[in-house]
Amino acid sequence: MLSELDSLKTEALAALGALHDEASLEAFRIDYLGKKGRLTALSARMREVPPEQKKDVGAKLNEVREAITSGLEVHLGALQAAKDAASVAGVDLTLPGRPADRGSLHPLTQIRDLAVRTLRRMGFTLADGPEIETEWHCFDALNTPADHPARNESDTFYLPDGRLLRTHTSSVQIRTLETVKELPVRIIAPGAAYRRDEIDATHLSVFNQIEALYVDHDVSLADLKGTLEFFFREVFGPKTAVRFRPHFFPFTEPSFEIDVKLEAKGREDRWIEIAGCGMVDPAVFASVSKTRGDLLFDPETVTGFAFGMGLDRLAMILHGITDIRHLIDNDSRFLRQFA
Amino acid sequence: MQVSLSWLSTHLDLGSHSTAQLSDLLTFAGIEVEGIEERGLATDKVVVARIDSFEPHPNADKLSVCQVDDGSGALRQIVCGAKNFKAGDKVPLALPGALLPGGFEIKEGKLRGVVSGGMMCSPKELGLGEDTGGLWILDAGLEIGRSLAEIVGSDTVFDLEITPNRSDLLSHLGLARELAALTGLPLKGARDHAASATAIREATADEVRLEAPEDCPFYTARRIRGVKVGPSPDWLKARLESVGLRPINNIVDITNFVLLEMGQPLHAFDLAKLDGGIVVRRAAEGETLRTLDEAERTLVAEDLVIADAKRPVAVAGVMGGLETGVTESTTDLLLEAAYFTPQVVRRGARRLGLSSDSSYRFERGVDPLQVRGASDLAVQLILTLAGGKADEELRVAGAAPALTGEVELEEARALRLLGMPALTIDEAHAILEKLGLEKTAAGHGKSCWRVPGYRLDLQRGVDLVEEVARVVGLDRVPAKFAAVMAQGDATDRQYDHGMQLRQALAARGLQEAQTLRLIAANQLDAGLGAGDPVATAAALKNPLSEDHTHLRPSLVPGLLATAALNIRQGAQRLRFFEAGRVFLKMPNGQVREEERLALLLSGPATGESWHEKQQRAVDAFDLRGLVEALPGVAALELRRQNDSDAFLLRHELRAGNRVLGWIAQVHPARSRTLDARHPVYVAELLLSALRQGAGGPAKFEDLPRFPSVTRDVAFELPLDLPNARVEAFFAGLKEPLLAGAALFDVFVDATGAKIAADRKSTAWTLTYRAADRTLETSEVDAVHARIVAALEKSLPASLRR
Missing domain, CATH: 3.30.56.10 (Phenylalanyl-tRNA Synthetase; Chain B, domain 1)
Structure with missing residues (x-):
C-alpha cells in the first residue's frame, strides 16, 4: 500500500506537469481527488490495512493528498497568473486616453472670481445695481458736472426714455449708499459697463469692471493704500510693486491712478495703469444724504474710499492677451486655453 | 499738451x-x-567746418576726398559721398566720438583705402530735419569750429x-x-499776470456791450493802430514750433504765444473791418459766420457770439471770423481779452464740432483775474514786434468775477483723512504756501487760506487736503489694513449660485462664453423668431453701429453667434453656455434686467479620438439631461409650445410651479444658415427660478433597511401619447409600497411589422419596498396587479403579456 501511494504520487505530480488548461486540471482533480478518484479509492482501502501499519499508511496518505492538492493549487495559481498577465497583454498605455470633456470658465469669469474671492477674504460683500441707469446715479450723484463730456451722446449710450447704459460700475456706489441701513459700508460690485467706443484691439463698447467702496467713520488714505496693495499682491504675486499717481475723478478727492509693475523675462519692467481710486468726495455723500433725507452719510462725519478697475484689462495683463476682442469672440480654441 | x-x-x-x-x-x-x-543735437562734437578743397577719390567714383577746416588750425581729411557742395561751403562736421541719432558713433577710419577723420552731415543725419539731397550747407557767416548744438539749440x-x-x-x-x-526752485518772474499797469476805462455802450453777462461777464478791448503785420522773429517762431504750432504772422503768433505762455486765449480783430463797436450777444437763429478755418457756420440762438454792429465776427471763445481776421494788409487792431464761462464755450464748441486751443482752455476755466495782464503782455509784444500805437487805456466792460476765495482747512479732519501720522500740520501748511495759497488766519485747529485766481479747483477744505496728499505722495502713507466682519446678503448668494452653476457646467465639459450685451436687430429675428422678441428688446437711442442696436433680451442670439463663429473655424462639436444679464422691455415701457443661463449643444456627443470611429451626435435628450442635473432642478416638467420659424420642439421647462425657462431645437433652416452639420439645441433658464429650487441644506432620508422587489410591466400606447402622462399616472398612485417606477424601454416600428405604426411599446420597472419588513411575494403580486389594472383603466394602454 505504501509503495502504491508513492507511485501514485510520482505519477500524479508527473501528470500535473503536462497540464496547461483549467479543464484538464479539473479532470485531473476529479481523477485523483474526486469522490471516485484514485486517491479516494486508495484511502477507501485503509480498512484493509493491518492495525500496526495504519499509522504509517495514514501518514503517507495525508502526505500524498497534500502533495497532489498543493501541486494542483500551484498549477492553478500559475495558470491564473498567466491569464491575468495575458489580460493586459498588448495594452499600450502610451496611446492617448479617451477624451474627457474639458469645459472651461471664461477668462473674465475667472479673473472676476479671483478678484471677488480676494476681496471677500478682506471682508467685502457683493452689491449690484442696474446696468440701465439714470443720469442721476451715473453722473449727478457722483459729482459729475452737468456739461461733462462723458454725458455726451457721442460717448454714452442712451435709451429713448433718457436713461443710459452705465458708463462705470461706480453707479452701484450710489445705489448702495441710498439703501443701506448702517455703517460700515464695505461692498464690491463686479459688473458690465458701457461706453460708446468703436470696438478695436483695445476697446470694447461693453466691458467689465469691479468697484469697491468702504465707508465708515475715519476711513483714511492709509486704509485705501493697505487694501489695494494687499489686493494686487494677492492677484499678481507677493512681490508686486504698486504705485499711486495723483489723478482726477469727479467723485473722489484726492484721486489716484494705480500702476502695477509688470516684470517679464527679456523685457524691461513696465508700469501698467490698472485702476483708479480715491477718497469719496464729500459732494457724493451730500448728494446721497439729500436723497436719503437722513444723516447716516453726513459728509461732516463719514469718510470712505472707492476704487474701480477694468477686469478685461486685468485679464489681458495676467494672461498676456493681445487683442481684447478675443474676450467677446468666444472662439473655442481661445476658451480652451483657460480650462 | x-x-x-x-x-x-x-x-x-x-x-x-x-x-x-x-x-x-x-x-x-x-x-x-x-x-x-x-x-x-545731443552731442557737442559736431562743429561748423569749411570745405577748403576736394578731389575725386582715387578708388571710388562716387566719393570725394575733402580737406576741411574745423577750426583746430590743421586741415582734416574727410571722405564724402555728397555732391551738393563747393569749396568754401560751411557744413556740419561730426568729429570722431560724436554720437549721432540712432546710436551711430563717428570714428576715424579708412574709406576705400583713404583716411577719413569724421563725417560731414545732412540735416537728417543729425536728426534736425528732412533729407535735402546732400550736405547741410550752413550760413556762411557762422564761425568755424563752433559747436552746432549751440547754434541749433536743443x-x-x-x-x-x-x-x-x-x-x-x-x-x-x-x-x-x-x-x-x-x-522749491524760485520763479524768475511773477507767479501770474494778475497785476496790470495799464489804465482802464469803462467801455461805452458803443464800444463794448455785454448782452449776455451770465456767459461773458468781463470783456476788454484795446486798439493798436499802425502795426506792421509780417513774419515773427525767429525766437517767437521757434517757441511756437517747439510745441507744434505753425507760425502765421506776428500778430496771430503773439496771441498764440500769450495763450501758451499764460493760458489766456486772446483774439485780434482787424479794426478796419469791424463795423462799429463790439457786442457780446446770443446769435440770431440762422445767422451765419465764416470762421477762420474757412467753414461756413450756421448759428443758433443759444450760441454766444462776438458781433459788431452788423454781424457776428467770432464764436465766443471758440474761433474768430475769417472776414475780420488779421491779414498782411491789416494796420489797426482790436485786441480782445475776455472771460467766457466754461459752459457756454463747451456748448458752442461741441455744437459746432470745433475744438480749438482757445475753447479747450475756456472749457476748463481760465483765470478772470489775469485777463488784463494777458492783454498787457500781448500789447507790449505787439508794440515791440509789429510797432504801432496802443490806446492809453484798456476799455473794459463788466467785471472779472471772483471764482476763488477763502477756504477753511480743518486740521484734525485733514490729517485723519490722510492717515499719515508722521505728517505735521506745519508741513501741510508749507505745502499750501508753496502752491501759492496765502494763510489769512489760523487757530483753534483751523486755518484759512486765500486761493489764487488760477486755482479754480480749490474750493473746499477737502480740495486742500488733496493738494497736500498729491505733493506728499502716497509713499509716505502707511499701508493700513483692518478687515471688517462682512454680512453677506442675497447678492452674495446670487453670486455664489451663479458660480456654482458655471462650475457645474464647466465640469460637464461645456465652455463658458461671454457675448456682448448689445446685439443687432437682425440677430433678434434670426435668433429668436420674428415677432415678439423685437418688441421685448430695448433699442438704443444712439447706437454706434448696426451690429449693436439693441440690448439683448435673451442669451440665445449671442450663443448662436458663438456657434456660427466656431463652425467657421471648423468646429463641429459645440458645447457652450453663458450666464449673464438680459434686458426685457415690459409693456409699460420699463426694462427689466434679469440674470439668465443659456446652453447650446450640437455635434458629436464625445470628443474625437482613436477609440471611437463612429460618434453619436447629441440630441435634445443630452441637453435635457444636462438641465436636469443642474443644482436646483430635480423633477423637470416639460410643456409643449408652438413651433416657430426659429425653433422646433420648443418646450417650457417647469419644476413644480416654477417656470425655469425653455428648451428647443434650433430650426433646421436656421441651423443651415449657421452651416451647422448637426442639429443645434438650446435651452435658456432663469437663474432666479433655479435658485429658488436650491434652497436650504439637504435633508437626510434613512437608507432602506429591507430589500426591494421589482416587477416589470410592458404596455402599448398611442404613439403620440406623451410620456409625461404615464409619469403622472405613476406619480399619482397612492400605493405606499410602490417605491419607484422607471422607464427602461421604448419601442416603435414605423413599418408596422412588430407593432402598429401608430403605437409604441414602453416597458417600466416598478420597485416595491416596505420600510419595516421584507415583502412577501403575495403582497407584491397583489399591489402590482392593482397598479396594472389601474394603468389600463387610466391610460389608453394595452398590456403586453
Whole structure:
C-alpha cells in the first residue's frame, strides 16, 4: 500500500506537469481527488490495512493528498497568473486616453472670481445695481458736472426714455449708499459697463469692471493704500510693486491712478495703469444724504474710499492677451486655453 | 499738451534736473507724461567746418576726398559721398566720438583705402530735419569750429496729459509755477499776470456791450493802430514750433504765444473791418459766420457770439471770423481779452464740432483775474514786434468775477483723512504756501487760506487736503489694513449660485462664453423668431453701429453667434453656455434686467479620438439631461409650445410651479444658415427660478433597511401619447409600497411589422419596498396587479403579456 501511494504520487505530480488548461486540471482533480478518484479509492482501502501499519499508511496518505492538492493549487495559481498577465497583454498605455470633456470658465469669469474671492477674504460683500441707469446715479450723484463730456451722446449710450447704459460700475456706489441701513459700508460690485467706443484691439463698447467702496467713520488714505496693495499682491504675486499717481475723478478727492509693475523675462519692467481710486468726495455723500433725507452719510462725519478697475484689462495683463476682442469672440480654441 | 523745457526755463532754472527726474516729478504730481521728445543735437562734437578743397577719390567714383577746416588750425581729411557742395561751403562736421541719432558713433577710419577723420552731415543725419539731397550747407557767416548744438539749440518737449480740474496747468507759466512748488526752485518772474499797469476805462455802450453777462461777464478791448503785420522773429517762431504750432504772422503768433505762455486765449480783430463797436450777444437763429478755418457756420440762438454792429465776427471763445481776421494788409487792431464761462464755450464748441486751443482752455476755466495782464503782455509784444500805437487805456466792460476765495482747512479732519501720522500740520501748511495759497488766519485747529485766481479747483477744505496728499505722495502713507466682519446678503448668494452653476457646467465639459450685451436687430429675428422678441428688446437711442442696436433680451442670439463663429473655424462639436444679464422691455415701457443661463449643444456627443470611429451626435435628450442635473432642478416638467420659424420642439421647462425657462431645437433652416452639420439645441433658464429650487441644506432620508422587489410591466400606447402622462399616472398612485417606477424601454416600428405604426411599446420597472419588513411575494403580486389594472383603466394602454 505504501509503495502504491508513492507511485501514485510520482505519477500524479508527473501528470500535473503536462497540464496547461483549467479543464484538464479539473479532470485531473476529479481523477485523483474526486469522490471516485484514485486517491479516494486508495484511502477507501485503509480498512484493509493491518492495525500496526495504519499509522504509517495514514501518514503517507495525508502526505500524498497534500502533495497532489498543493501541486494542483500551484498549477492553478500559475495558470491564473498567466491569464491575468495575458489580460493586459498588448495594452499600450502610451496611446492617448479617451477624451474627457474639458469645459472651461471664461477668462473674465475667472479673473472676476479671483478678484471677488480676494476681496471677500478682506471682508467685502457683493452689491449690484442696474446696468440701465439714470443720469442721476451715473453722473449727478457722483459729482459729475452737468456739461461733462462723458454725458455726451457721442460717448454714452442712451435709451429713448433718457436713461443710459452705465458708463462705470461706480453707479452701484450710489445705489448702495441710498439703501443701506448702517455703517460700515464695505461692498464690491463686479459688473458690465458701457461706453460708446468703436470696438478695436483695445476697446470694447461693453466691458467689465469691479468697484469697491468702504465707508465708515475715519476711513483714511492709509486704509485705501493697505487694501489695494494687499489686493494686487494677492492677484499678481507677493512681490508686486504698486504705485499711486495723483489723478482726477469727479467723485473722489484726492484721486489716484494705480500702476502695477509688470516684470517679464527679456523685457524691461513696465508700469501698467490698472485702476483708479480715491477718497469719496464729500459732494457724493451730500448728494446721497439729500436723497436719503437722513444723516447716516453726513459728509461732516463719514469718510470712505472707492476704487474701480477694468477686469478685461486685468485679464489681458495676467494672461498676456493681445487683442481684447478675443474676450467677446468666444472662439473655442481661445476658451480652451483657460480650462 | 506739448510743453517745451526751454520755454519753461525762461521761468525757472531746471538745469539741475534730468529729463527723467522731471518726468517723475510731474507723474507723481498727477500730471501724466505721455511722451518725451528730445530735440536738437545731443552731442557737442559736431562743429561748423569749411570745405577748403576736394578731389575725386582715387578708388571710388562716387566719393570725394575733402580737406576741411574745423577750426583746430590743421586741415582734416574727410571722405564724402555728397555732391551738393563747393569749396568754401560751411557744413556740419561730426568729429570722431560724436554720437549721432540712432546710436551711430563717428570714428576715424579708412574709406576705400583713404583716411577719413569724421563725417560731414545732412540735416537728417543729425536728426534736425528732412533729407535735402546732400550736405547741410550752413550760413556762411557762422564761425568755424563752433559747436552746432549751440547754434541749433536743443529742447526737450513733454507731451503732458492735464486732468480736467487743472486748467491752471495749460500754460508754460502754470507748469513752471507747479514745478517751482514741487522742486522749491524760485520763479524768475511773477507767479501770474494778475497785476496790470495799464489804465482802464469803462467801455461805452458803443464800444463794448455785454448782452449776455451770465456767459461773458468781463470783456476788454484795446486798439493798436499802425502795426506792421509780417513774419515773427525767429525766437517767437521757434517757441511756437517747439510745441507744434505753425507760425502765421506776428500778430496771430503773439496771441498764440500769450495763450501758451499764460493760458489766456486772446483774439485780434482787424479794426478796419469791424463795423462799429463790439457786442457780446446770443446769435440770431440762422445767422451765419465764416470762421477762420474757412467753414461756413450756421448759428443758433443759444450760441454766444462776438458781433459788431452788423454781424457776428467770432464764436465766443471758440474761433474768430475769417472776414475780420488779421491779414498782411491789416494796420489797426482790436485786441480782445475776455472771460467766457466754461459752459457756454463747451456748448458752442461741441455744437459746432470745433475744438480749438482757445475753447479747450475756456472749457476748463481760465483765470478772470489775469485777463488784463494777458492783454498787457500781448500789447507790449505787439508794440515791440509789429510797432504801432496802443490806446492809453484798456476799455473794459463788466467785471472779472471772483471764482476763488477763502477756504477753511480743518486740521484734525485733514490729517485723519490722510492717515499719515508722521505728517505735521506745519508741513501741510508749507505745502499750501508753496502752491501759492496765502494763510489769512489760523487757530483753534483751523486755518484759512486765500486761493489764487488760477486755482479754480480749490474750493473746499477737502480740495486742500488733496493738494497736500498729491505733493506728499502716497509713499509716505502707511499701508493700513483692518478687515471688517462682512454680512453677506442675497447678492452674495446670487453670486455664489451663479458660480456654482458655471462650475457645474464647466465640469460637464461645456465652455463658458461671454457675448456682448448689445446685439443687432437682425440677430433678434434670426435668433429668436420674428415677432415678439423685437418688441421685448430695448433699442438704443444712439447706437454706434448696426451690429449693436439693441440690448439683448435673451442669451440665445449671442450663443448662436458663438456657434456660427466656431463652425467657421471648423468646429463641429459645440458645447457652450453663458450666464449673464438680459434686458426685457415690459409693456409699460420699463426694462427689466434679469440674470439668465443659456446652453447650446450640437455635434458629436464625445470628443474625437482613436477609440471611437463612429460618434453619436447629441440630441435634445443630452441637453435635457444636462438641465436636469443642474443644482436646483430635480423633477423637470416639460410643456409643449408652438413651433416657430426659429425653433422646433420648443418646450417650457417647469419644476413644480416654477417656470425655469425653455428648451428647443434650433430650426433646421436656421441651423443651415449657421452651416451647422448637426442639429443645434438650446435651452435658456432663469437663474432666479433655479435658485429658488436650491434652497436650504439637504435633508437626510434613512437608507432602506429591507430589500426591494421589482416587477416589470410592458404596455402599448398611442404613439403620440406623451410620456409625461404615464409619469403622472405613476406619480399619482397612492400605493405606499410602490417605491419607484422607471422607464427602461421604448419601442416603435414605423413599418408596422412588430407593432402598429401608430403605437409604441414602453416597458417600466416598478420597485416595491416596505420600510419595516421584507415583502412577501403575495403582497407584491397583489399591489402590482392593482397598479396594472389601474394603468389600463387610466391610460389608453394595452398590456403586453
